Amino acid sequence: MSVVVLQLGQGGNQYGLALFNALASSRGSPLPCEFFEESGSRGELPRARALLIDMEPKVVAAVTRKANGGGAWKYDSRSCFTLDSGSGNNWAAGYCSNGVTCREPVLEQIRLKVEKCDCFGGFLGIQSLAGGTGAGFGAYVLEALKDEYPSACIFSHSIWPFQSGEVVVQNYNVLLTLAKLHEVVDGIITVENDSLVAACKKTLGIPSPSFVEMNSAGAHALASLLLPSFWRPIQASQASTCNSSQLRVRLLSDLAYALCAHPAYRMLTVYSTPQVRVESLDFTTFAWPSQLKQLKRIAYPVELEQVPGDTRLAKSVQKSVASLLALRGPGAGTADVSVMREPSLYPSWCIDPLNVCANDKEMIKDGGLAAGMMSNCQGAILPASKALTRAYAMFYSKAYLHQYFKHGLDASFFEAAFATVEDVCHSYSIL
Amino acid sequence: MKETKASLAFLCSLLESLGVAGVTPDLLRQAKSNAPCAAIKLWRPLHDVVCLHLCCFPCQEDHRELEGFQEIWRSSGVFSDDHGDGIVGFVKFYVALWGYLPSSRFFGLPIDTRESRELLLALGWLLSHCDVFLRGIEARSREISSAIASSSIAAPFPPLPRDVATLAGSRAREVELGVEELVSKVLHSAAQRDREAREGFLADHLLMLHGRIGVILKSIHSLQASRFRRIHELNQLQLEAIRQKIQHRLYTQFELHLLQDPEAARDLQRVLEAERQLRSELASFQKHEENFWNWMADENDDEIATPARSLKQEPSSCCGVSQEELIPVIQFLKDPKDQCGVSPVPSEILAVLAPAFTTMNHASCSSKKRGDDRAAFGRLRDAGFKYQPSSTLTTIDQSIQRLEEAIDKLTIGHKELRDQHRIAIERELKSFLEDESFVVVGL
Numbered sequence: 001m002s003v004v005v006l007q008l009g010q011g012g013n014q015y016g017l018a019l020f021n022a023l024a025s026s027r028g029s030p031l032p033c034e035f036f037e038e039s040g041s042r043g044e045l046p047r048a049r050a051l052l053i054d055m056e057p058k059v060v061a062a063v064t065r066k067a068n069g070g071g072a073w074k075y076d077s078r079s080c081f082t083l084d085s086g087s088g089n090n091w092a093a094g095y096c097s098n099g100v101t102c103r104e105p106v107l108e109q110i111r112l113k114v115e116k117c118d119c120f121g122g123f124l125g126i127q128s129l130a131g132g133t134g135a136g137f138g139a140y141v142l143e144a145l146k147d148e149y150p151s152a153c154i155f156s157h158s159i160w161p162f163q164s165g166e167v168v169v170q171n172y173n174v175l176l177t178l179a180k181l182h183e184v185v186d187g188i189i190t191v192e193n194d195s196l197v198a199a200c201k202k203t204l205g206i207p208s209p210s211f212v213e214m215n216s217a218g219a220h221a222l223a224s225l226l227l228p229s230f231w232r233p234i235q236a237s238q239a240s241t242c243n244s245s246q247l248r249v250r251l252l253s254d255l256a257y258a259l260c261a262h263p264a265y266r267m268l269t270v271y272s273t274p275q276v277r278v279e280s281l282d283f284t285t286f287a288w289p290s291q292l293k294q295l296k297r298i299a300y301p302v303e304l305e306q307v308p309g310d311t312r313l314a315k316s317v318q319k320s321v322a323s324l325l326a327l328r329g330p331g332a333g334t335a336d337v338s339v340m341r342e343p344s345l346y347p348s349w350c351i352d353p354l355n356v357c358a359n360d361k362e363m364i365k366d367g368g369l370a371a372g373m374m375s376n377c378q379g380a381i382l383p384a385s386k387a388l389t390r391a392y393a394m395f396y397s398k399a400y401l402h403q404y405f406k407h408g409l410d411a412s413f414f415e416a417a418f419a420t421v422e423d424v425c426h427s428y429s430i431l
Numbered sequence: 432m433k434e435t436k437a438s439l440a441f442l443c444s445l446l447e448s449l450g451v452a453g454v455t456p457d458l459l460r461q462a463k464s465n466a467p468c469a470a471i472k473l474w475r476p477l478h479d480v481v482c483l484h485l486c487c488f489p490c491q492e493d494h495r496e497l498e499g500f501q502e503i504w505r506s507s508g509v510f511s512d513d514h515g516d517g518i519v520g521f522v523k524f525y526v527a528l529w530g531y532l533p534s535s536r537f538f539g540l541p542i543d544t545r546e547s548r549e550l551l552l553a554l555g556w557l558l559s560h561c562d563v564f565l566r567g568i569e570a571r572s573r574e575i576s577s578a579i580a581s582s583s584i585a586a587p588f589p590p591l592p593r594d595v596a597t598l599a600g601s602r603a604r605e606v607e608l609g610v611e612e613l614v615s616k617v618l619h620s621a622a623q624r625d626r627e628a629r630e631g632f633l634a635d636h637l638l639m640l641h642g643r644i645g646v647i648l649k650s651i652h653s654l655q656a657s658r659f660r661r662i663h664e665l666n667q668l669q670l671e672a673i674r675q676k677i678q679h680r681l682y683t684q685f686e687l688h689l690l691q692d693p694e695a696a697r698d699l700q701r702v703l704e705a706e707r708q709l710r711s712e713l714a715s716f717q718k719h720e721e722n723f724w725n726w727m728a729d730e731n732d733d734e735i736a737t738p739a740r741s742l743k744q745e746p747s748s749c750c751g752v753s754q755e756e757l758i759p760v761i762q763f764l765k766d767p768k769d770q771c772g773v774s775p776v777p778s779e780i781l782a783v784l785a786p787a788f789t790t791m792n793h794a795s796c797s798s799k800k801r802g803d804d805r806a807a808f809g810r811l812r813d814a815g816f817k818y819q820p821s822s823t824l825t826t827i828d829q830s831i832q833r834l835e836e837a838i839d840k841l842t843i844g845h846k847e848l849r850d851q852h853r854i855a856i857e858r859e860l861k862s863f864l865e866d867e868s869f870v871v872v873g874l
Contacts, residue, residue: 115660117657118657118661119654119657120653120656120657121653122653150649151648151649151650151652151653151656152649152653153646153649153650153653186646247605250650253646253647253649253650253653256646257606257643257646257647257650260642260646261638261639261640261642261643261646262635262638262639262642263638263641263642264638349631349632349635349636351613351616351617351620351636352613352616
């Protein structure tokens with residue numbers, strides 16, 4: 001099931017490049033056909049099933065140049081859509097103005113991409129939540145896709161801005177985007193820049209990680225779940241080595257089925273192991289129990305960070321509505337995953353919340369083991385609570401609202417978006 | 432002649448494959464010529480066919496039901512005085528129960544009879560009654576059908592490659608099973624909760640179920656759309672190939688699938704071979720069955736036609752058919768008031784009916800008269816009457832004509848009543864004559 005990736009805005013394009021590199025760097029496996037298409041002529045590199053969209057040509061050109069600089073794959077030079085002027089970090093400019101203007105040419109390019117898929121599996125939009133193009137225009141494009149392809153699964157991979165603030169209106173943009181995405185997509189995979197920095201610093205030993213390194217870390221975690229794998233039973237006694245007779249995980253419908261079936265819970269977070277320095281990989285001993293133990297520690301922290309003014313989440317232990325565990329490496333098909341089945345990790349009403357897929361092929365090095373987890377958990381919405389608090393404060397002081405109003409938004413649009421995100425936060429808080 | 436020989440051999444092998452032992456072409460031929468030595472050997476096949484019919488013809492692998500009956504045969508033997516009579520009685524009982532001619536001499540034959548023809552006739556009737564040829568076809572086709580069923584090619588053959596055609600279907604089946612399992616778990620878990628918690632629990636799971644079904648429906652819809660698009664692309668490519676004279680005609684998706692997948696092509700070949708074999712077997716069965724019944728009929732004609740003709744040559748020794756024997760017609764004519772409210776028909780009308788029926792000597796009707804082949808043949812057909820097709824149709828036409836003339840002469844003034852009367856008589860006569868077994872042998 002082929003997936004068309006939409007790289008939206010600056011952050012989306014940079015993260016998309018990292019994701020395709022991660023997908024292509026899997027050891028001993030051909031490029032996954034879900035994300036790469038064979039070129040028509042012999043000797044030409046496979047092309048990413050991606051459409052690069054930005055309102056400025058600079059980032060797209062840079063990303064294309066990097067990808068086409070002699071790697072194992074490349075972007076199709078015709079799969080880019082750019083304009084001459086950006087959205088100015090204004091969600092309304094991206095959603096209301098550029099969206100309407102660019103709808104037809106963008107959808108036409110997407111149609112061409114979809115038609116190249118043997119068996120179309122859905123869209124994965126990669127976007128930042130802070131800016132104008134990725135957030136505003138991205139939300140518009142995904143909404144348009146919902147109308148144009150009603151039977152397609154649509155996932156959004158959304159990058160949370162730094163809490164310290166990248167853009168002054170990022171909280172508005174985040175909440176408006178989240179509210180819109182919650183209406184139109186099947187699942188919202190979130191990754192926090194703060195978490196990526198922390199991971200790079202603590203576990204990868206990078207003192208001041210760049211965006212490239214952060215993107216690479218996040219993309220590897222996502223790739224561990226998106227690379228080909230097969231469903232396996234949860235019970236180790238019923239499991240067997242992975243083979244072709246087992247059902248392959250079909251992107252993206254299987255993810256939606258397993259993780260995002262409940263309409264109130266569509267926020268996903270990705271975790272992965274091992275988190276060690278590249279130079280330390282050769283000296284690392286891999287074993288499934290230790291990998292899973294580390295993954296559990298990362299995915300299910302015992303205490304959440306305290307949120308000022310909102311004590312509900314702080315008192316709760318992070319719980320998950322559903323989780324997808326992907327194991328890669330020798331013995332993945334038979335590894336004991338009971339550590340991830342503890343009832344305390346899930347709400348009492350959940351039935352069979354854990355799903356496991358596996359692939360015996362190594363992802364990182366010979367004999368190396370890797371585990372990834374995509375979880376529909378409370379951790380995914382934690383930054384939203386913070387953003388909501390700040391956005392309400394700005395909204396009541398009417399800060400920067402005129403910039404949005406001049407593109408056609410009004411106060412009720414904001415209020416509705418805030419209410420939607422508040423509902424989502426509330427749903428997660430009572431797990 | 433060769434065909435008959437082959438058909439007899441075929442019947443014998445068929446009976447053996449069904450579990451009937453001891454029937455050989457020689458035995459059948461001897462029985463046809465009423466050889467005394469063949470009689471004793473025919474009891475066993477008769478018994479076996481009865482047993483098989485009682486067991487509804489079990490398949491080759493499951494003859495356990497039959498073993499009980501055959502054990503009787505093995506343990507006792509037909510020649511045993513004690514059990515032999517029991518077995519013969521058993522055969523006669525079921526043969527009579529299933530409707531064999533009650534007046535047949537077969538029922539009077541002892542175990543050591545020399546009348547092999549009577550037994551052959553009974554066996555023939557039994558084979559016909561039990562549809563042995565049909566059972567044989569079923570047994571032979573069972574094996575071939577299982578070969579077809581084990582093939583990975585579905586029948587009727589799909590018009591599309593398997594991987595595309597079955598994808599949406601298999602996805603739907605997977606989900607159906609998954610949903611069933613989920614629902615049962617939800618209901619089980621809900622039953623263990625108190626009422627307040629149960630409502631929220633069920634609501635959450637209903638929403639999840641709705642979401643999952645929505646995802647699956649979208650997935651299936653997407654798969655179907657992909658399928659249609661690929662079909663379109665295939666056709667476009669083929670049309671282009673035809674235009675460039677690389678290809679001569681437009682292949683169906685299934686043909687293309689076979690060209691692309693040699694294993695599927697071999698599978699299809701196996702299925703077609705099995706189908707062809709099945710059809711060939713069916714034709715063979717039909718031919719052998721026809722030959723067998725022709726052979727049986729030949730026997731009847733040879734042995735029975737002459738006495739029948741001889742009877743016609745001896746009018747003096749024949750007696751006419753009595754009015755009592757003309758069951759419905761006579762009753763009708765005698766009491767027409769019940770039918771159409773007219774007065775009784777004069778005896779002159781009854782008189783014109785008489786030539787329509789062949790008469791027969793009562794002495795020749797005796798079923799106990801040894802060597803009376805004609806009577807045996809009559810019993811094969813029906814209990815009471817033998818229709819003489821040579822002259823009767825003409826005679827009946829003449830009779831009806833004369834009957835009409837007679838009616839016309841009557842003083843029944845009302846034309847409508849007269850027509851009703853005439854139609855009723857014609858109908859009754861025709862229904863009576865439609866039965867092939869008409870008059871010859873009185874009851």
